Amino acid sequence: MTLSVGVLGYRFMGKAHANAMARLPMFFPDAPDVERSVLVGRDEGALSDAADRLGFDSISTDWEAVVDDVDVFYNLGPNHVHAEPSIAALEAGTPVFCEKPLAPTLEEAERMVEASREAGDDVPAGCAFNYRFVPAIRYAKGLLEAGELGEVHHVRGRYLQDWLVDPDAPWSWRNDEQLAGSGALGDLGSHTVDLVRFLVGSDDLAGGIDRVSGQLRTFVEERPVEGSEGSAEPREDEDDGSVERDERRPVTVDDAYSAQIAFESGAMGTLEASRFAAGHKNDHAIEIHGSEGSLRFSLERLNELEVLRGDDRGYETILVTDEDDPYVDRWWPPGHVLGWEHTFVHENYEFLRAVAGDREDGRFRPNFEDGLAAQRVLAAIEESDERGEWVETE
Structure with a gap:
């Protein structure tokens, strides 16, 4: 077929x-x-x-x-x-x-x-x-499902980038509320909310997140249009009259957000994302602390998972590249690491198999329902910022 x-x-x-x-x-x-x-x-x-x-x-x-x-x-x-x-x-x-x-x-x-x-x-x-399809994240999911961390108490998720630190970095559609909806909240925060749901949440519409308290901030209120004199990245055709020199447009989305989250299970969590975190290129990190152990992961070291197993000897760094690790048997010998692009290969493999009817369960996750669940949490964080109080996610 x-x-x-x-x-x-x-x-x-x-x-x-x-x-x-x-x-x-x-x-x-x-x-x-x-x-x-x-x-x-x-x-x-x-x-x-x-x-x-x-x-x-x-x-x-x-x-x-x-x-x-x-x-x-x-x-x-x-x-x-x-x-x-x-x-x-x-x-x-x-x-x-x-x-x-x-x-x-x-x-x-x-x-x-x-x-x-x-x-x-x-x-x-x-x-x-x-990011659900990173082998280390799949490994973490297995540990949590097996109960190796015990009862989850704390969840921390952050997604830090620095591509907008320069106030003269050019305006793009990602800076416009009508085109993007939100800034770091939707662009980066949606990934974090989904990973939290995937690892420790539930399948209901809010993913086990009961209520949130959020804060959004815009640090630079306007940016130069690419090709104008003030832009950090002038176009080759900047003198053809198509862009006015020194043209600037307003930034109508957030540059960063932070949120506290309360789970129905009683666990507590913190989330944050920023495009202004100097020195962080694509640092999507998750920490989970339970009664029997902890784990932590960063996308900037996506082949590694740090795990603490119920004692005080410190974290063990696991290189998730063995043949019995999720998806890794399709690639290279142990220790030959994978990269960001491979997450898309895994994702496309699972989705296209679902389309062809080759999956045993017949379904692909994450689906539109998962996208809506993340959107409900994001909307609650935005509402909390506007109201200045905790907001329930449903």
Whole structure:
């Protein structure tokens, strides 16, 4: 069976998923055959160049003509275009894989989930929380499910980056509330909330998180448009008149957030994310402390998991690269580490198998329901910041 795939978006995430699809037949021969059929975007010239580089057969500037003409539709565009194309594809009976956060707003996420429910279990709808597919995270999940950490008391999650520390770093759609929904909260916090749900939460709509107290902050109120004189990254065509010199646009989303969370189980947690954490490039870290032990993980050392097993001798660093570790038997000999890109290979493998009906349980997780669960927590954090008080997540 060969699945024809249409992909909306050809920049950061488009490259990541196209690369994953190209790697599947080499390392995961039991994955369905995939035909990178059509690449969707607005700029025909840029689309053609991207299609050649990423291995797509054709291009289209009209997603409506694509969603019911392919076997699978990947929605990898900016947040504000997540809802309509995804809903249209599901209504056409086409499985959908959508980037995170599921939508800019809770209301749109709810509409997407309703479309998924109406499409039924035979039409998988996946949400792109790729960090669930890090082998070390899977290893941690196994420890927690086996009860090796005992009763969970504390959960700490942070996602720190520094790409906006410079006040002259150029404005992008990620700085606009209408296009992105939120800033570090949705872009980075959605990943952390999903990992917390995956590791220690539950399958209900809030993922076992009962209430939250949050704070959001914007440090730089406006930024130069790329190509204007004030931009840190001028364009080659900055003098063609298309961008006014010294043009600046307002930043209408958060640069950082922090939150306290209370679990229904009685556990307590803290979450934070920032684009202003100097020295942190992509530091997504999780710590979990239980009655019998603890663990900690950082994406910047994604092959390692630090584990404390019920004594005071300190943490043991486990290199999660053995053949019996999750997914690692498909790659290299023990000690030959994996990288960020491999999480997308694992994610695509599981999703496409669900589309082809090759999974025993017939389902893919994380799905749109998981995306909505994360969105409920994010919305509660934002509401808490506005109200200045604890907010329940349901």
